[in-house]
Amino acid sequence: MPAPLSIIIPTLNAAHELPLCLESLMPGLESGLIREVVVSDGYSDDRTGEIAEAAGATVITAAKGRGRQLIAGAEAARGDWLLFLHADTALSREWAERVADHIRDRPGKAGVFRLKYRSDAKGARWLESRANRRAQWLGLPYGDQGLLMSRTLYDEVGGFADVRLMEDVMIVRAIGKQRLAFLDADARTSAAKYERDGWRKRAWKNGWILARFLLGTSPEKLAKDYT
Numbered sequence: 001m002p003a004p005l006s007i008i009i010p011t012l013n014a015a016h017e018l019p020l021c022l023e024s025l026m027p028g029l030e031s032g033l034i035r036e037v038v039v040s041d042g043y044s045d046d047r048t049g050e051i052a053e054a055a056g057a058t059v060i061t062a063a064k065g066r067g068r069q070l071i072a073g074a075e076a077a078r079g080d081w082l083l084f085l086h087a088d089t090a091l092s093r094e095w096a097e098r099v100a101d102h103i104r105d106r107p108g109k110a111g112v113f114r115l116k117y118r119s120d121a122k123g124a125r126w127l128e129s130r131a132n133r134r135a136q137w138l139g140l141p142y143g144d145q146g147l148l149m150s151r152t153l154y155d156e157v158g159g160f161a162d163v164r165l166m167e168d169v170m171i172v173r174a175i176g177k178q179r180l181a182f183l184d185a186d187a188r189t190s191a192a193k194y195e196r197d198g199w200r201k202r203a204w205k206n207g208w209i210l211a212r213f214l215l216g217t218s219p220e221k222l223a224k225d226y227t
Contacts, residue, residue, distance in 0.1 A: 003035035004103060006079030010069035012042040014087035015051055017190060022055045024090035024188075031096050040073035048087075067167035070160040082154055084147045088190035090118075091146070095185040099148060102183060109181045110149040110172075112141040119191035123199025130203070139177025140210075143168030144189040149175070164223035166213050 007025060011018060018039075028034040039052040042064035049059045062072035070084055081103055085091075091113065102111045115131045117124040135141035147168070157174040160167045172180065194202045209222050 002078075003032055004079055004081045005034050005083055005099065006077035006081070007034060007037045007083045007085055008040060008070065008073035008077055009037065009052075009057075009085050009087050010040045010042070010066050010073065011044060011048050011052070011087045012064060012069075013044045013046045014048045015044070015046040017088040018048060018051050019055075020090045021085065021087050022052070022057065024092075024095070027093055027096040028099070031100065033096050033100055035079045036077065038073045038077050040069040040076070042069055065162070065164050067160050067163045070167060071162060074154060074159060080151050082149055082151060085187075086144055086146075086189065088192075089144055089146065090188045092116075092186035092188065095183070098183040098185045102148060102181060103150075106181050107150060108153070109179045110147060110153060110175050111181045111183045112145040112147055112172075113183050113185050113187035115142055115145050116186040116188045117191040117194070118188050119195065121191070121195070121199065123194065124191055127194065127199055127203050136182065139172060139180050140169060141172060141180070145187045147171070148183070153179070161219075163219035165209075165226055166219045166222065169210065169213065170219075 005028065009021065025034065025037065037057040039057045039059045041049055041059055041061050043061055052059045060072060060076050062069045074082060083099065095113065112135065115128055117128060131142055135145065157171060161170045209226060213219065213222055
C-alpha cells in the first residue's frame with residue numbers, strides 16, 4: 001500500500017530556506033509516512049529547483065503566485081493526504097508521529113501545527129502566543145503553521161483559490177473551525193520579515209491586512225500593499 005502523505009511546498013527563490021525545510025521532513029521518510037514531496041516553483045532564478053531535486057523532491061513549475069502554485073502542487077500530488085508547507089518553515093522532529101496519529105484518529109478533520117519563530121527575540125514569543133491563540137479561538141491559523149488535510153476534504157472545500165494573497169485564510173474558513181485540529185508539534189518559521197520591520201509593527205500591519213480582507217477588500221488589492 002503506498003505511503004499516504006504528499007507534501008506540497010510552493011517556492012520562489014527559496015534556495016536559502018528550503019534545505020532546512022526539506023531536512024525537517026526526514027522523520028516522515030524514515031517512518032514510511034511520506035509518499036512524495038512536490039515542490040511547486042514559480043520559476044525561481046536561483047538554485048531552488050536544483051536543491052529540491054537533489055533532495056529527491058518532484059519539481060513542477062507554475063505561474064508565480066502562492067495560490068496557483070498550491071493548486072498546481074495539489075493537482076500533481078498522488079497521496080490520499082496532503083500537507084501544504086511553506087519553504088521557510090521547518091517542522092519539529094515529532095511532526096511525523098503527530099500526523100500519523102491524526103490520519104488514523106481524525107480523518108474528517110484538517111490539522112495545523114503550533115507556530116514557533118526561529119528567533120530568540122522577546123517579540124517572537126509574544127507573537128507566537130498571539131498567533132496560536134488566534135488559531136485556537138477563531139479557527140484562523142497562519143499559513144506558516146502548515147495545513148494537513150485529506151484529498152477528500154480538500155476537494156470538498158474546493159481547494160485553494162487562485163489569488164495572490166489570503167489563500168490560506170480562504171481555505172481554513174471553508175474548512176471551518178469545527179473541522180480544524182491542532183497538532184502537538186512545532187512549525188518553526190523564519191523570522192526575517194519581523195526582524196527587518198520590527199515585531200509589533202509587522203504584526204499590526206498583517207493584522208490590518210487581515211481585517212481589511214474580512215471586511216471585503218479583494219486579495220488582489222491587498223497584495224499590492226503586502227511586502
